[in-house]
Structure formats: structure tokens, C-alpha cells
Amino acid sequence: MAPPPASQTPQRDKPGAVPGAKTGTAGIKGRILADTNTAIRRARVSLLTSNPLDSHMTTTDLDGRYEFTELPAGQYRVTASKGIFVPLEYGQQKPFDRGKPVDLADGQVVEKIDITLPRGGVVSGTLLDDVGDAAAGVRMTAMRQQFSDGKRRLVSIGHPVETNDVGQYRLYGLPSGTYFIGAMPSAANPLIPMLTTPSGAPTYYPGTLNEMEAQRVTVRPGQDKILSDFTLVPARLVKISGTATNAAGAPVQMVMLMATAQVSSGNAMPGMNTATVRPDGTFQLSNVPPGEYAIMAMSMNIGTGEQEITAQPLTVAGEDITDFVLSTTKGFRATGQILFDQPPPPATLLPSSLTLMAAPATQFSISGGMARGTIHDDWTFEVKGLAGPRQFQVAQGLPAGWMVQSVFYGQTDITDKPLEVKEDIDGVVITLTKRPARISGGVVDDSGKPVTEYSVVIFPDDTALGPPASTRYLRALRPGEGGKFSAERLPAAAYLVVAIPSLESGDENDPELLEQLRPLATRAILSWGDAKELSLKLEKFDRR
CATH class of the missing domain: 2.60.40.1120 (Carboxypeptidase-like, regulatory domain)
Structure with missing residues (x-):
């Protein structure tokens, strides 16, 4: 039998699979269409999971078809994009809403995961x-x-x-x-x-x-x-010059200047200026507009991997700044231990498989970059090069169903808040658990009929545990293909759960919105290891 023409052969995901991605026996197929019901050829289709290493990418064929094969069981998100069209996720009803997840079992091939892209x-x-x-x-x-x-x-x-x-x-x-x-x-x-x-x-x-x-x-x-x-609005640009040296008096490798808005929030208009430091330790930053900044210097010892940092706030008011002095330090050291709420840990879980990070409290924090810790065979750990507010996280390597239960420094719970590092510290205790809580269920309308198009918001009853202080207790969900929702890996807490017609991505982080949803929500108290099944009524909600 002759092979089908090229226009009938869906693109495979192999060229776009991330090296090292897990394989399995499941698959996903579908088409990408324009809102005129015509095929979109060579559209980019991405398959996303909670682990970026298991992501895949492919392009559609001449009939707009795509196919992902040899996938492990799990939950996936499918997105599509091309040029003049609005990029969308599968199941997304509005441009800024969330899409629906696709759940796969071993050996299952889910078809008709189609996405229609409107012209932008x-x-x-x-x-x-x-x-x-x-x-x-x-x-x-x-x-x-x-x-x-x-x-x-x-x-x-x-x-x-x-x-x-x-x-x-x-x-x-x-x-x-x-x-x-x-x-x-x-x-x-x-x-x-x-x-x-x-x-x-x-x-x-x-x-x-x-x-x-x-x-x-x-x-x-x-x-x-x-x-x-x-x-373009005129403004006088200035020069900033000075010296930048490390603790030994040698010049650092680089000086960076970041607008305060970018330091704290990842603003839409990026503004970072860098300068190479000369052999005598001097540097010059040019073309700097007025504003509030953080100026940073970083030095890396190539042999040991140790990083030195310093950061200072800087106000630029329209006049050149000279003789600015930056001097880096090696930072401080934190030591501690990883414990398990139900010891011993499984034999398959090795300290070397986990990635421990002491992250700056905010993205591009002026306290420096991410610091990776070393976990020893006895589950003690050490993190070097720390300064400023830091949050201790197990970033990668936890088996499915595991999560961080708590992080303590002495008697202080720092699970959901940063620890200000001003000196060497000892006694940070990170406890891991394989008993996360879970909330799942379905949604019905006023007549009791099941609803399949909705958004669920899960947030803590205690506002101190909610945004902006923490997002660990927060979930915004769309239902799966069966119309059911499921929130996994929740910490033990009292939660409020509400179903509404739609929710723009990111709005769940707004405390004012959560307060408006509070009187409509169902309360659920979860201990570690609990699983609650809820039946929610779709609430008529218009944001004030």
C-alpha cells in the first residue's frame, strides 16, 4: 500500500521533544483550525506539563493535524499559536481565561483535542x-x-x-x-x-x-x-561611573543596573543596563534615564563556583553620578536538615536527586540570584552565598505525590515567608511529606444539572496564608474532559472553594477579588492526607 500524501500525515512530536523527556504508551491527537473552520498549516503546538523537562512541541501538517505519541500517563496542557492568530490553550473559552487540562492514562490515546484560533x-x-x-x-x-x-x-x-x-x-x-x-x-x-x-x-x-x-x-x-x-518624551540621560571590586580587592566581572519596577515585578517594559568592569576595577553605565534603580555587582570564582554579590538602591535624578563604590562579599552560609513526616524516606529517594534552592524573595531581587544548596547523604544540607531575604525551596526531584510540609528556622515557621539572612545561620529544618491534601468534585447549575464549563477558585480561609504573602494555598482550575475538577498537593488548612463562569488568568492573586468571592464559597477543612469531594453550585458572579 502506498503511503498517504504528505498533507494527510500529521507531524510527530519527536523533533520537538525535550531531551531526556519521559516516554510512555499514551498519545494526543487533534487539529488546529481558524475561526473560518479552515486548517491552519504549520501552526506551533506545544504540550506542557508541571515538569518543563517533559514538554513537547510539534507543528501541524497541511490539514492542520498534529499528534503526540509515546507519552507517559499524566495531566497535560495543549497550546497552539501561529503568526497573526491569537494563541490559545485547549478548552480556553476567552483569550485571557485558562484552558482545560487533558488527563491521560497508560495506553490511552485521546483524539479531537482541537483548538480554533481567532484572527488577532x-x-x-x-x-x-x-x-x-x-x-x-x-x-x-x-x-x-x-x-x-x-x-x-x-x-x-x-x-x-x-x-x-x-x-x-x-x-x-x-x-x-x-x-x-x-x-x-x-x-x-x-x-x-x-x-x-x-x-x-x-x-x-x-x-x-x-x-x-x-x-x-x-x-x-x-x-x-x-x-x-x-x-517619545524627552529626558536627560546620565552616566554612572565608579569602582566595583570583590572581597579580595580584585575587579568583579559585571555591574548591572535594574529599574526598581523590574526588580520587583517583571514589568512589561524591560530596563536592564550592564557594564563590563575594567582591569583596574572601574566601570561606566551610559544612557541611564531618571528613575529608581537597584545597582548590582557580581563576581564568580570559576574554580570554586563561589559567588560574591552586592546590591544598593540608587536614585537617578538627571545628573551624572561619579565615584560610586561597589564591593562584593561572599555572602553567608545556611545549614540545616531535611526530615520526613513519616520516616524513613523511600529507598528510591536519594539526596542527590533533589534540588534545594534558597531563592530571593522576589524575582531579580537586589539580594542576588538563586543559590543552590548541597544535600549530603545524611540529609543535612548547606547553602552558600546568601544575603537578604531568602525562601528555602525543594525546587526539583520530589517524587509524584510528595511536597514540602514545612520549613522552620528554630521556632519560626518560614514555609511561606522569607528569612532575612544577615549572618551565617544553622538549624533550618525542611520537612517533606507524601500526604498532601486534595480537593476534587463537580459543579451543577441552579436546576442541579452538571456543568462542564466553569472555573474553580480555591483559597485559604485565613487571609494571612493568601496572596500576596503566599500562593501555596491558592488554586484556580478549569475542569477536565469529564467536567470534574481536581486540586492536588495542597497543604493542610481551612479552604474556601467557589465555582464561577470564568476567571481571567492571574486574577486569583487579587485579595480584593477573593474577598468578593468569600461569601459565595464552600468551606472545607483539610488535614494532611485528607481528600475532600465537593459538589458546588455555579455562582452568578460579576466582579465589582
Whole structure:
């Protein structure tokens, strides 16, 4: 029998599988279609799990078909994207909602995991410099407000682009919604005379440095929207110079400058400046706009792997800064032990299989980068190079069904809050458990009929355990294919559980939203190892 034509042969996942990904006997098949019901050829399809090492990627064939084979049993998310279309996850009803997970058993092949991608909206226009000429080579991005780190922040959406030679930009593939448009000149861009007047800080449409004064731009499905011209706001850029040495007096490798907004939140308009340190220890950072920053110096001993760091806050007000002194230290050491709530640990769980991290309290924290610990055969551990607020985490290697039960320093519970490291510390105790709690169930409407399209929010009754202090007790879920929801690996606590029609991704981190959901929720008290099955009623909820 002759092989089928190429247009009928789905792409396989082998070329896009992550090296070392687990294999099995299950599979997923489907099609990627446009909202006109036509096939999208060569669309990118990604298969995601809780472990990035088990992710896969493939592309669709000429009929829009794809197939993932030899998958281990587990829960997966399927996403699809291509160019001008809005990227979506399987089961996603709205552009900013969550999708549905796909549960696979050994030997099971799930078919018709189809995703329909709508054509994205477009925002276009022309950007000018402060003298009215075209601003070429400027990074443009569309942003939306999402809740993160305790407040709403601007997050980049879609595909950032650069203005062309006549200052024109075209932001495409945008979901319907409301956006802010931002322009960010690059300090390395030779097309913009950064040492004179154009700003190196982000300018928001229609021409302001103040995020609060930015104008919202509403994009309807598939709309091509043309904005009026706007101008980069002038600001004097300065130079920062000084010396940066390590504890031995030798020059460090690098100095970094990060805007405070980026240090704390991963702002949509990235702003990091780096400088190489000269052999005499001097450095210079150029083209720095006014603002609040953290300036960092880092030094790495290639032979021992030891890292030295230092960080200081810095305010730039429009004048050059000279003779700034940075001196790194080796940081401090933390020692402790890993225990098990039901000893002994299984023979298959080895200390060398776990990854212990002492993470900065926030992303890009001025206290330095991630610090990886060494776990010894007797389950004692040591972490070096620490400074500032740190959270101790077992980042990788725990078997399925295991989790961190608690982290204590002396009598202080630091499971969900950082420990300020100002000196060497001893006695950090991390307890692991194979008895996490679980909440599962289904949802019905007012007439008692099962509902299959909804979102479930699970959050702690005690607000001190909720965001922004901790997200360990927080879950936002969509149902699986059978219409049921399941939240695994929960710590013991009293929880509130509520089902609502939809929830934008990230909104579960908003304490104000959780307070609005509180009177609608069902209370469930879980001890370690408990599993509660709930039947929830779909609540009619409109956010205030």
C-alpha cells in the first residue's frame, strides 16, 4: 500500500521533544483550525506539563493535524499559536481565561483535542522623536494590567515589534481587549541619539512617561486599529561611573543596573543596563534615564563556583553620578536538615536527586540570584552565598505525590515567608511529606444539572496564608474532559472553594477579588492526607 500524501500525515512530536523527556504508551491527537473552520498549516503546538523537562512541541501538517505519541500517563496542557492568530490553550473559552487540562492514562490515546484560533487584532501607528522626525528601531509593545506581587501591573501581550525606518509599527495577533501601548528606545540603538534628548524610559501612548496618564486602547476581535502619531518624551540621560571590586580587592566581572519596577515585578517594559568592569576595577553605565534603580555587582570564582554579590538602591535624578563604590562579599552560609513526616524516606529517594534552592524573595531581587544548596547523604544540607531575604525551596526531584510540609528556622515557621539572612545561620529544618491534601468534585447549575464549563477558585480561609504573602494555598482550575475538577498537593488548612463562569488568568492573586468571592464559597477543612469531594453550585458572579 502506498503511503498517504504528505498533507494527510500529521507531524510527530519527536523533533520537538525535550531531551531526556519521559516516554510512555499514551498519545494526543487533534487539529488546529481558524475561526473560518479552515486548517491552519504549520501552526506551533506545544504540550506542557508541571515538569518543563517533559514538554513537547510539534507543528501541524497541511490539514492542520498534529499528534503526540509515546507519552507517559499524566495531566497535560495543549497550546497552539501561529503568526497573526491569537494563541490559545485547549478548552480556553476567552483569550485571557485558562484552558482545560487533558488527563491521560497508560495506553490511552485521546483524539479531537482541537483548538480554533481567532484572527488577532492589529494596532498600528507612527512613532516620532522629540523633534518630529521618525523614531526608528524603537521597541513597541501592547500591555494589559494583570495582578502580580500584590498589585496590578502592566504585562506585555502578543508580539513586541520594532519601528521601521519611517517610525511605523504594527502590533499584531492581539486578543480582543483593552491595552496600553508603550515605546522603549534601546540604549544600544544607533538610530536614536540617546545622549541628547529622547528618553530611554518607556513612553506610553499618547505621549507620557506616567503609566497612570496612559490612554487605554480598545481592540475588537480581528480589528485593524490605527492610532494617531505620538512622540517619545524627552529626558536627560546620565552616566554612572565608579569602582566595583570583590572581597579580595580584585575587579568583579559585571555591574548591572535594574529599574526598581523590574526588580520587583517583571514589568512589561524591560530596563536592564550592564557594564563590563575594567582591569583596574572601574566601570561606566551610559544612557541611564531618571528613575529608581537597584545597582548590582557580581563576581564568580570559576574554580570554586563561589559567588560574591552586592546590591544598593540608587536614585537617578538627571545628573551624572561619579565615584560610586561597589564591593562584593561572599555572602553567608545556611545549614540545616531535611526530615520526613513519616520516616524513613523511600529507598528510591536519594539526596542527590533533589534540588534545594534558597531563592530571593522576589524575582531579580537586589539580594542576588538563586543559590543552590548541597544535600549530603545524611540529609543535612548547606547553602552558600546568601544575603537578604531568602525562601528555602525543594525546587526539583520530589517524587509524584510528595511536597514540602514545612520549613522552620528554630521556632519560626518560614514555609511561606522569607528569612532575612544577615549572618551565617544553622538549624533550618525542611520537612517533606507524601500526604498532601486534595480537593476534587463537580459543579451543577441552579436546576442541579452538571456543568462542564466553569472555573474553580480555591483559597485559604485565613487571609494571612493568601496572596500576596503566599500562593501555596491558592488554586484556580478549569475542569477536565469529564467536567470534574481536581486540586492536588495542597497543604493542610481551612479552604474556601467557589465555582464561577470564568476567571481571567492571574486574577486569583487579587485579595480584593477573593474577598468578593468569600461569601459565595464552600468551606472545607483539610488535614494532611485528607481528600475532600465537593459538589458546588455555579455562582452568578460579576466582579465589582
